[in-house]
Every structure is written in structure tokens, then in C-alpha cells.
Amino acid sequence: MLSVMRLALEEAMQAGARGEIPVGAVVTDAAGRVVAAAGNEVEQRQDPTAHAEMLVLRMAAQSLGNRRLEDCTLTVTLEPCAMCAQAAAHARIGRIVFGAYDPKSGGVEHGARIFRLAQTHHKAEIIGGLNERECADLLQGFFLERR
Amino acid sequence: MLSVMRLALEEAMQAGARGEIPVGAVVTDAAGRVVAAAGNEVEQRQDPTAHAEMLVLRMAAQSLGNRRLEDCTLTVTLEPCAMCAQAAAHARIGRIVFGAYDPKSGGVEHGARIFRLAQTHHKAEIIGGLNERECADLLQGFFLERR
Numbered sequence: 592m593l594s595v596m597r598l599a600l601e602e603a604m605q606a607g608a609r610g611e612i613p614v615g616a617v618v619t620d621a622a623g624r625v626v627a628a629a630g631n632e633v634e635q636r637q638d639p640t641a642h643a644e645m646l647v648l649r650m651a652a653q654s655l656g657n658r659r660l661e662d663c664t665l666t667v668t669l670e671p672c673a674m675c676a677q678a679a680a681h682a683r684i685g686r687i688v689f690g691a692y693d694p695k696s697g698g699v700e701h702g703a704r705i706f707r708l709a710q711t712h713h714k715a716e717i718i719g720g721l722n723e724r725e726c727a728d729l730l731q732g733f734f735l736e737r738r
Numbered sequence: 739m740l741s742v743m744r745l746a747l748e749e750a751m752q753a754g755a756r757g758e759i760p761v762g763a764v765v766t767d768a769a770g771r772v773v774a775a776a777g778n779e780v781e782q783r784q785d786p787t788a789h790a791e792m793l794v795l796r797m798a799a800q801s802l803g804n805r806r807l808e809d810c811t812l813t814v815t816l817e818p819c820a821m822c823a824q825a826a827a828h829a830r831i832g833r834i835v836f837g838a839y840d841p842k843s844g845g846v847e848h849g850a851r852i853f854r855l856a857q858t859h860h861k862a863e864i865i866g867g868l869n870e871r872e873c874a875d876l877l878q879g880f881f882l883e884r885r
Contacts, residue, residue, distance in 0.1 A: 633805060634805075636800075636805075637799055637800065637803060637804060637805045638796050638799055638800070638805060639795060639796075639799055639805040639806070639807075639825060639828040639829040640787075640792055640795060640796055640825045640828065640829075645787055648786060648787060649785050649786075649787055652784055652785055652786055653783075653784070653785070656784060657784060658780060658781075658783075658784045658785060658786040659786070660786075672824055672828075673820050673821070673823075673824040673845070673850055673852060674820070674821050674822075674824035674825045674828065675821075676820075677819060677820040677821035677824070677845065677850070678786060678787045678821045681786040681787065681819075681821065682786040682787075695857065696857065698820070698824065698850070701857065702850075702855050702856075702857040702858075703820055703824070703845070703849075703850035703852060703855060703857075705820060705850060708849050708850060710842065710843065710848065710849040710850075711849075
């Protein structure tokens with residue numbers, strides 16, 4: 592799990608180097624194989640939906656030829672927002688592993704709390720705070736530099 | 739506003755004819771010009787994120803060369819889910835007009851209620867229930883046929 596987060600962190604760092612908010616995400620299959628990896632591309636694409644999680648969910652579904660990712664894990668450096676959390680629920684993702692918590696924009700443990708809504712019948716396994724410090728430091732460093 | 743909903747309904751009907759859940763969406767600019775129009779493409783693309791709203795938000799941002807759609811209106815035949823509502827919030831959409839209410843999966847007036855969260859600083863104007871009957875009948879007809 593840590594080596595997958597390491598890959599997500601590398602994607603996040605590459606995104607930061609491109610001037611994007613440094614968030615990276617990976618989808619792995621049941622055997623732990625990497626199916627998709629990407630960093631945030633909102634600025635580059637001028638696409639408000641191009642969060643790292645959305646990109647890897649789409650890439651994984653394409654790659655597996657199946658819009659349902661029940662046996663897959665989404666690993667991401669930051670708590671997903673409501674858009675990404677709901678997208679993962681639509682994909683019936685098996686598990687979500689994230690690094691830093693995001694009280695400001697997170698939609699898993701904060702705000703919309705997508706997987707705790709009575710509406711959300713799909714219940715993913717949620718693991719938050721993996722490599723939390725490193726994931727948070729990366730974001731904080733990025734915003735400090737931009738001030 | 740009604741003629742734009744008429745276009746969204748046409749997109750919804752075309753989506754239904756392709757075997758998709760019949761939902762259609764349109765983005766118009768401040769002058770009321772159509773910037774993007776699409777129906778649901780989840781099945782066709784095997785993409786769990788390919789809701790009509792996501793497609794038109796992306797198309798509109800590309801077309802306008804700007805990921806912020808502050809002066810734009812998103813018109814959609816069904817209340818957007820949390821994914822689409824949050825995507826519209828990320829895009830800072832000016833207004834959302836929708837047809838049928840969706841207690842089961844809606845994220846604007848139900849469930850996550852994205853625009854009522856303290857987290858959501860962007861406040862879009864929301865108009866629900868336009869052509870509600872026709873939008874709802876289209877969906878109901880689709881699901882009745884499939885039983």
C-alpha cells in the first residue's frame with residue numbers, strides 16, 4: 592500500500608512542477624497491479640473536472656473495459672472532494688486510500704461525506720491518513736511558495 | 739429557458755435511444771448562446787463519470803478556453819448528482835436549471851446538497867422543476883421499458 596502511495600506522491604510532485612495543485616492518484620487492481628496513475632491536470636487542460644482521481648477512474652475503466660471497479664483501490668495523496676468521491680461511488684470502487692485530510696474541500700470525511708449518506712448504497716472501504724505528513728507537506732509547500 | 743430545456747430533452751431522448759439513462763444537459767453563455775450540449779454516455783464510453791453534465795461542463799470549458807463558467811447556465815433534465823453538482827461548483831457555474839427532482843441520487847436538493855454545505859463558498863442560482871413532468875416521464879418510461 593505504501594509503494595502505491597509513493598507512486599501517487601510522485602504523480603503529485605510532477606503535477607506541482609507543472610503548476611498544478613500537487614495531488615496524485617493511482618488505481619490498482621485486486622492483484623495490486625497499477626491500472627492507472629495521474630496527477631492533477633485542471634490548469635493544463637483548463638478542465639474544472641480534471642482532478643487526479645477523475646482522470647485515473649476514467650483511465651482505469653477504459654483500460655479494464657468496465658465502468659465498474661469493484662475489485663480496485665483508488666489511492667490518492669489528498670482526501671477526495673465530493674465530485675471525486677461520488678465518481679468513485681458510481682464506479683463502485685472497492686477501496687479508497689488517501690493521505691492528507693482536507694477539512695476545506697474533502698468530501699469523504701468532511702463536507703458531503705459521500706459514503707455516509709443514506710443515498711449512497713455502495714460502501715467502499717476507506718483508509719485515511721496514509722503518509723499523511725508527507726502528502727500534507729507537499730501541498731503546504733506548494734501554497735507557501737505561491738504566496 | 740424553455741427552449742434550452744427543450745434542447746436538453748432532445749439530448750436526453752437521443753441518449754435513451756442509445757440505451758443510456760435518458761438525461762441531457764446544455765451549457766449556455768451569458769447571452770443565452772449554446773456552448774455545449776450532450777446526453778449521458780456512461781454505457782457507450784464505459785465511463786462512470788460520463789454523465790451529461792460532466793460532458794457539457796468539460797466541453798464548455800474547452801470551448802471558452804476557461805475552466806471558470808461564472809456567466810454560464812447549466813440546464814439539465816434531471817437534478818444533478820453530487821459528482822456533477824460539485825463539478826459545477828468547481829467551475830463556478832452561474833446558474834443551474836434542472837427538470838425532474840431526484841430524491842434517490844440527486845445532490846442539489848437531496849443527499850449531499852452540495853450548494854448548501856458550509857464548505858461550498860460558490861453559490862450558484864438554482865432553479866429546479868422546469869418542465870419537471872416531461873423530464874420525469876422520459877426517465878420513468880425508460881425504466882418501465884427495461885423491467
